[in-house]
Every structure is written in C-alpha cells, then in structure tokens.
Amino acid sequence: MARQQIRVAPANDSAVTLSRHNATYATARVDASGFVQQIRAAEGAVVGTENVSLTRLDASFPAQERVDLTFRATNATPSSLNGTGIGLFEIGHWNTTAEQVSLRFGVERAALNRTGADPGDVTLYRNASEWSALNTSVVSREDARVEYTADSPGLSQFAVSVTPEATNSANQTGNETVDNETVSGNETAANSTAGGELSANETTGGGASENETAGGRTDGESSAPEPTGSPDIVVGNVTVNATDPSVGDNVSVNVTATNRGTIAGNYSVTVVLNNTTLATNQMRVGPGATRTERFVHELPDDGALVVDERRVANVSSGGGLVSMLPGPLGGIVSALPNPLALWPDGIVGTILSAIVGLLVVVYAILKALAIYLGY
Secondary structure (H helix, E strand, O other), rough: OOOOOEEEEEEEEEEEEEEEEOOOEEEEEOOOOOOEEOOOOOOOEEEEOOOOEEEEEEEEOOOOOOOOEEEEEOOOOOOOOOEEEEEEEEEOOOOOOOEEEEEEEEEEHHHHHHHHHHHHEEEEEEEEOOEEEEOOOEEEEEOOOEEEEEEOOOEEEEEEEEHHHHHHOOOOOOEEEEEOOEEOOOOOOOOOOOOOOOOOOOOOOOOHHHHHHHOOOOOOOOOOOOOOOOOOEEEEEEEEEOOOOOOOOOOEEEEEEEOOOOOOOEEEEEEEOOOOEEEEEEEEEEEOOEEEEEEEOOOOOOOOEOOOEEEEEEEEEOOOHHHHHOOOHHHHHHOOOOOOOOOOOOHHHHHHHHHHHHHHHHHHHHHHHHHHOOO
C-alpha cells in the first residue's frame, strides 16, 4: 500500500507533516507554535469516503510541543446521532489540548440527493460525552460537492448529518402531491383542488376564468404561494484584467455565478493574497439566474492571488522601468547586471574589482623588488 509524505507550510512556518496511508486513514505530526496551524494535503482531502471528506483542520496547540494526530473517515454513523448520518471523522489527539479548532469538510452531491436534503440542511456534530451540533456554514457549492466549515471547542469524533427537521420534511407522508395536484377523492386537474374536476387556475365555487377566483376577478393578482426552497449558487468562472500584476496595482476581478436553487441567495467571494484574506465580496443571484459582478482591489503585497479558492494570478513585487518594457526586451534588460551594484555584480563593481586586483599585483611586484635590492 502506497504511503505518501506531504510537507505543509502553514502561515506561521511551523512544521506540519501529513502522512496519508490510504483514503480513509492518515496521521500528522505538528511542531506546535501556540498559534493556529493548518493541516491539509497539497492535493485532495486529508481523509474521505465516497460520501464525505475532511479537507482541512485548523487548530492551535501548546507551544513547543510535538503533537501526533490520527485521522479516520467512514460512512457509518452511530444510531445515537440526531438526523440522518452521512459520514464520520475521528481525530485522535492523545489528550493534547486543542483550541480555536475549525474543520473544513465536503459532502458529495450524490449523498445529499440520497437523503433528499438541501445543502443548507447539513450540520456537523461533535461527540463529547454526547452529540452536540456545531455552527456549520456553506463555503462553496460545486456540481459534484458542497464545501462546509464548522468551528469546534476541541478535537474529538465528528459526524456529518442532515438535521432531523429536514429529514422529516423529506420523508413526510400523507396526501400525494403531483404537479400541484392534491389527490384526495375525485381526480383533479393541474392547479386545482379536490371537490370536482376544475380547469387550470380555477377554484371551487363556480367556473372562474384564468387568474380569477370564485366570486370575482383578482385584477391580475396571482394566487400562487410564495416560492420556497433554498439557493444553490455555484461559481462558474473567475478572471482578472491583468496577467502579471504588481504590488500597488488595482485589479478588476470578474466573478460569474449561477443560482440553481429556487430562491434568491447571497454568495461570499473571498479574495486571498499571499495566504491573507484581502476582501470578502457579496453577490446576490436570483433563482435560475446567472450573474457576473466586478470587484476592484488594490494589491498591497506580492504572492499568489486566489479568488474563491482559484489561483488567478501571481503578484510580483514590481520592476520599475524594466517591467514596463515589452516581454523580450524586458527579459534582456533584466538579465544585465545592475550598473549601480558595488559587489559582486554591475559595471561599477566589476571596474572596482579590476582596480583593486591591479593594485594588489603592483604592490606585490614592488615589494619583491625592494627585498631583492635590499631595501
């Protein structure tokens, strides 16, 4: 069985080594700094199953301690868990104190579809003598999976579950409803109720015409109920207007998102520069709509520019006049030595080196001649 060693460099440069033994089992060693450190794989999840995956763990451990962690993932969940269990994560920490714990995990769309739940119905639970729900929020929605984040007071056993209310709603039995029909006694047509065969958009109490109710016209007012459901927003494309931006530049970030849900919703677009959050932008997208918004940001630092977890550009520290030259010419000029450098590059440095070398040689010759002549 292949064993993969992955070196992770968190923001505070403390050492974190992750070993993935297989898809569902991994171990990690952390040289603790006392600050929040991040454990994640360079690619893929830390551990996962066909239903769920743990993609990142953030936590702080006592400084100057070496902490050993174990990660296991399974689809099986205990019967004591509330709601419908989708998957389970176990994080062994050998009674080491862990604070400021945050977990990022994903749930496959297929697993959600099997439960009949919406993405917003998922909750992460922690088992600390009993199961308790954690504050869980959606981070991103993709075609194949939905990403979540949850904060926890410590490490333990964690379970991904659909809330009982959503489970009861999905499994509710009673009158069978098909295409806005309520089957209860006499068969009715679409958009009608029991009590006789009615034409579309009619109610009992007389033959009302379309968009009318029994007793008179509604003057164009719709009797349809308010839409229910949840937003399902997926970012399809992210672009920037500069391919090689520099520190101090203003860049335009264009984000295109589609809402596949049944009601309008907000989506948070996070912009990260050099592993630091630069801004969080809000988009509002209507049901079934696709929208593109532009956000302008100044770049105060160099490094990777990441928008909604997608690397879109690399910000350079800037090169003055050289960076303004055309590509080939700029490359030639930047390859030349700096004429103002004193050592060891540059024209001035080269001349000074030659002069010093010549003086050393002349001095050696004169000293040898003086010794020879007896001075």
